Amino acid sequence: MRDKLRKWREENYRNSEQIVEVGEELIQEHASKLGDDIWIIYEQVMIAALDCSRDDLAMTCLHELKKQFQGSHRVKRLAGMRLEALERYDEALKMYNDILQDDSTNTAARKRKIAILKAQGKSTEAIRELNEYLEHYAKAAFSLEELMMTNPHNHLYCEQYAEVKYTQGGIENLELSRKYFAQALKLNNRNMRALFGLYLSASHIAASPKVSAKVKKDNVKYAAWAASQINRAYQLAGHGTKETKCSLKAVEEMLESMQIMPS
Amino acid sequence: MMEISLTLIDTWCKENKYVIAGYYQANERIKETRPNQFAEKVAARIAENFSEAALIMVDNSKISMSCYDPAISVFEHHDNKWKCRDASIDCCEDWSEAQKIMSALLEDRSYDSLIDFDNHLDDLRNDWTNPEINKSILHLC
Numbered sequence: 001m002r003d004k005l006r007k008w009r010e011e012n013y014r015n016s017e018q019i020v021e022v023g024e025e026l027i028q029e030h031a032s033k034l035g036d037d038i039w040i041i042y043e044q045v046m047i048a049a050l051d052c053s054r055d056d057l058a059m060t061c062l063h064e065l066k067k068q069f070q071g072s073h074r075v076k077r078l079a080g081m082r083l084e085a086l087e088r089y090d091e092a093l094k095m096y097n098d099i100l101q102d103d104s105t106n107t108a109a110r111k112r113k114i115a116i117l118k119a120q121g122k123s124t125e126a127i128r129e130l131n132e133y134l135e136h137y138a139k140a141a142f143s144l145e146e147l148m149m150t151n152p153h154n155h156l157y158c159e160q161y162a163e164v165k166y167t168q169g170g171i172e173n174l175e176l177s178r179k180y181f182a183q184a185l186k187l188n189n190r191n192m193r194a195l196f197g198l199y200l201s202a203s204h205i206a207a208s209p210k211v212s213a214k215v216k217k218d219n220v221k222y223a224a225w226a227a228s229q230i231n232r233a234y235q236l237a238g239h240g241t242k243e244t245k246c247s248l249k250a251v252e253e254m255l256e257s258m259q260i261m262p263s
Numbered sequence: 264m265m266e267i268s269l270t271l272i273d274t275w276c277k278e279n280k281y282v283i284a285g286y287y288q289a290n291e292r293i294k295e296t297r298p299n300q301f302a303e304k305v306a307a308r309i310a311e312n313f314s315e316a317a318l319i320m321v322d323n324s325k326i327s328m329s330c331y332d333p334a335i336s337v338f339e340h341h342d343n344k345w346k347c348r349d350a351s352i353d354c355c356e357d358w359s360e361a362q363k364i365m366s367a368l369l370e371d372r373s374y375d376s377l378i379d380f381d382n383h384l385d386d387l388r389n390d391w392t393n394p395e396i397n398k399s400i401l402h403l404c
Contacts, residue, residue: 163264192385237386253274254273
């Protein structure tokens with residue numbers, strides 16, 4: 001059970017119902033055997049309890065953490081999160097402002113403040129706070145570009161960046177997006193979003209009247225390659241059942257229907 | 264990926280004699296039950312291919328094991344705008360039947376195995392047509 005909780009912690013899963021089930025039993029029956037792990041488990045279970053409206057369990061965890069770590073900012077943030085869950089936003093805000101007065105670089109508290117504004121539907125204020133937060137750390141890894149530089153092996157950042165570029169539109173952004181989709185695929189050749197993204201961006205570039213014949217030709221090739229890879233991926237995933245035969249055909253037809261033939 | 268998902272689902276529908284008849288959305292904030300721009304755009308796209316398309320907003324504050332009042336509002340496309348259908352008019356064929364089935368699914372935690380298109384993109388073997396859940400629903404009818 002301990003290992004399950006650890007795995008979920010490390011992989012940032014938000015399967016709160018399961019965490020509560022496993023964690024509650026662990027805390028109630030085996031607390032003495034957990035050693036120092038118990039504190040991080042209390043934290044993990046408390047957050048999950050808030051997700052599941054289990055204030056009773058959340059209070060138990062918070063109580064133990066408060067006893068053990070008096071005056072801790074980390075625990076104060078958890079107390080704030082509980083107040084947020086109870087929709088006592090003003091009290092929660094006070095907690096976070098207290099933390100920030102003591103330590104203005106506390107990103108967790110800043111993040112919670114933005115979450116409160118979002119929960120209250122105050123999007124303009126949330127965006128303003130978010131911009132302040134980003135300015136404060138403008139140089140640090142808080143934009144996708146920085147994330148990619150510091151995590152060059154992370155195919156997800158590449159793919160997300162590509163999607164942003166794709167949405168922005170225009171030939172330059174489409175070409176950039178195609179390149180980043182391709183890069184994401186190099187890092188992980190099973191990333192389906194990157195594959196579809198490559199297909200779409202290349203197809204759109206090929207269909208544009210603004211590009212040269214050579215660019216058109218190249219992008220038709222990229223799109224065709226992507227299409228064949230997509231078909232192959234679906235074939236590999238299928239087990240030959242009736243349903244998957246249908247979806248294979250659907251994929252082929254979809255690719256055909258989206259094929260933007262160069263004029 | 265919305266482009267991809269709509270096209271793929273549409274192709275599958277034609278193969279299987281279905282039609283995309285609408286779009287439902289449940290907002291992140293419980294108190295927000297109106298459709299946002301995104302919902303309206305998607306529903307409008309669907310309405311291009313199916314004139315009687317419905318845009319359904321889920322009211323999560325009303326969902327419980329025994330909700331007697333329908334937890335959804337249905338919006339229809341009139342004059343390029345999405346207007347809410349009168350709540351006093353029945354929105355479903357049989358809400359109490361639907362509610363019974365929903366409670367049974369909730370109790371069984373069927374939502375743990377529910378696959379959406381995003382899950383499908385994570386792993387192609389995840390079947391967004393959810394055959395197992397659909398079978399359970401037929402059983403419960």
